[in-house]
Amino acid sequence: MHHMRRAELETIARPKGLQRRVGSKLPLALADRNAKIAIVHDWCPDFRGGERVLSRICKIFPNAEVFTLFDFLPKDIKDQYFQDVAFHSSVANRLPMVQSYYRALFFLCPFLIEQFDVTGYDAVISSSAAFARGVITRPDQPHLCYVHSPIRYAWDEQFSYLEQGRLGFGPKGLVYRYMLHHLRTWDTRTAHGPDLMLANSSYVRSRIQRIYGRESQVVFPPVAxxxxxxxxxxxxxxxxxxxxxxxxxxxxxxxxxxxxxxxxxxxxxxxxxxxxxxxxxxxxxxxxxxxxxxxxxxxxxxxxxxxxxxxxxxxxxxxxxxxxxxxxxxxxxxxxxxxxxxxxxxxxxxxxxxxxxxxxxxxxxxxxxxxxxxxxxxxxxxxxxxxxSEDRFDLAMLKALAIAQSFHVRR
CATH class of the missing domain: 3.40.50.2000 (Glycogen Phosphorylase B;)
Incomplete structure (x- = not known):
């Protein structure tokens, strides 16, 4: 959709980047912390690294709501890290004993993520290691994507995952390989939806460039x-x-x-x-x-x-x-x-x-x-x-969302 020019991307990492002109001589302001934000996160099986990032984004934007395919976070974690945050999960989250096999439903996840209606929000932030980025947004709706990783098991780590699952070229292995082929097609198509992509490391930035042909800016995850x-x-x-x-x-x-x-x-x-x-x-x-x-x-x-x-x-x-x-x-x-x-x-x-x-x-x-x-x-x-630090992460996210919003101001 909109590809960031390298000069625009570099401004996120430097305070002077706030002086970047957007159709006028006024400096680019930070995004509004009180905006109504939809945060789309792949799934919440436990409270690990990705969920810590999700928690911090919720703190930056106190009016945000979370959309996630599967939500298995216990109440004490919600009370500590997501106090007063509304969670919306997919219909598949209600399947019997789904916590034991949700990963095997990966072939349904592109369809499921597209069923979330986030069109009524001021902006969308996707926290994505797989599917979140594919959420459907309005043409005039800012979409910032924080990329934890391109889908590992669909791209460069496909063969190691297949080997670990003992999935050769028998009937089951061929079915999995065919589903991964279709997942790569969907993943490539949706890679051009966000206005701006952030990568959590230099390594992920290089993978985004190689797999999707997109530029991205490194914003390290927050550490308390x-x-x-x-x-x-x-x-x-x-x-x-x-x-x-x-x-x-x-x-x-x-x-x-x-x-x-x-x-x-x-x-x-x-x-x-x-x-x-x-x-x-x-x-x-x-x-x-x-x-x-x-x-x-x-x-x-x-x-x-x-x-x-x-x-x-x-x-x-x-x-x-x-x-x-x-x-x-x-x-x-x-x-x-x-x-x-x-x-x-x-x-x-x-x-x-x-x-x-x-x-x-x-x-x-x-x-x-x-x-x-x-x-x-x-x-x-x-x-x-x-x-x-968390403060550095907060400032980088506010700058990045402001840049994503600026595309739609210029239309």
Whole structure:
């Protein structure tokens, strides 16, 4: 629909960008916080990174309402993070026991997202890792899209997902491949609906350019830095924290620590791999399962380093670890590339980036970290985390929505 020129996109990241002219000599104002906004979010199975971003957007726009395909958030989470926010879910949310199989309904999700009527709102903000961006809007309605990721399992990670599901070229595998083909067609068509796209990392920005041929601006997700405990005096253990899914590569971390029995590893989180990972772990690896927020923060803050071997689109847990003063040992692709100030390349490093997803490469990175541990200080990590503050995110979102609105003023 409307593609942003690079010069216009760059203004979002710089305060001087507010002086960009929009058909007049007046500076571009920030968007109205009290506007009636429809926030469209793919689904809410749990309160993880995407839902934290959703919560912050709701705080920026107190009159916003949320539209989501599936809403499984417990009442205590709603009370804490979405107080007085109205949620609208799809008709499929009422299917019996849908929480156990909602992901298998992905082929219905494009249809379901198009059934939300958001045409009565001042503007639409989609929070999208899959389907939210495809909501139908009025031609004169501003639409800002915050992209957590293009649909992983439909594009560059299709083959790994099919392999994990043991979906070859038998009848079931062919049906899935055909449905993913149609999903890619829909995804490409709807990519040109939003007036402006924001990417949550440089990695996602490059994927948006390659897959959709669109420019986007990086706006890092918000991290509640002031709520995160800073600990300078570390304990003698490493931590990894994530939803235990295959692409997180927690298996690689456990294998590496199995080869290093003198080093302790704490694994925080649950997921479809929980049982298999526990069965392969050595005595030096401890699983905590899901932790309440305060205990999670304390566990991360006391660790000598957080280890992450996956390719995450951004990885709010990694940025939160930095805010706690905890160094990172992470695979050097995806969001970690934006978050870590790597040792050996830059002043005041905050962690180690390793180049290949292999046990040997990770073990070598741990060795490098321990040889240079005194040069990677908790204070540098905390200072680095200021780049991901909530105030910075709020201002970037207000600027971006104002730019999206400006297209319709000029018509």
């Amino acid at each position: 830095i002031d709520e995160l405990e800073f600990v300078a005096d570390k304990d003698d253990y490493y931590v990894t924290a994530s939803f235990l899914a295959p692409y997180k590569r927690t298996d690689l971390i456990i294998k590496a620590f199995n080869d290093m029995p003198s080093r302790r590893l704490v694994v925080v989180g649950e997921g479809q791999q929980s049982q298999g990972l526990r069965s392969m772990a050595g005595a030096n690896v401890v699983f905590t399962g899901y932790l309440p927020r305060r205990e999670f923060v304390r566990t991360v803050a006391k660790a000598k380093a957080m280890v992450f071997a996956g390719c995450e689109d951004f990885g709010i847990a990694l940025a939160e670890a930095q805010a706690c003063g905890t160094p990172l040992v992470a695979f050097g692709r995806g969001g970690a590339f934006d978050i870590v100030r790597p040792f050996g390349d830059i002043e005041d490093p905050t962690g180690i980036l390793f180049g290949r997803q292999s046990v040997e490469c990770l073990k070598e990175a741990i060795e490098v970290f321990e040889r240079n541990e005194t040069l990677i200080t908790p204070q540098a990590c905390r200072f680095n985390a200021a780049r991901f």
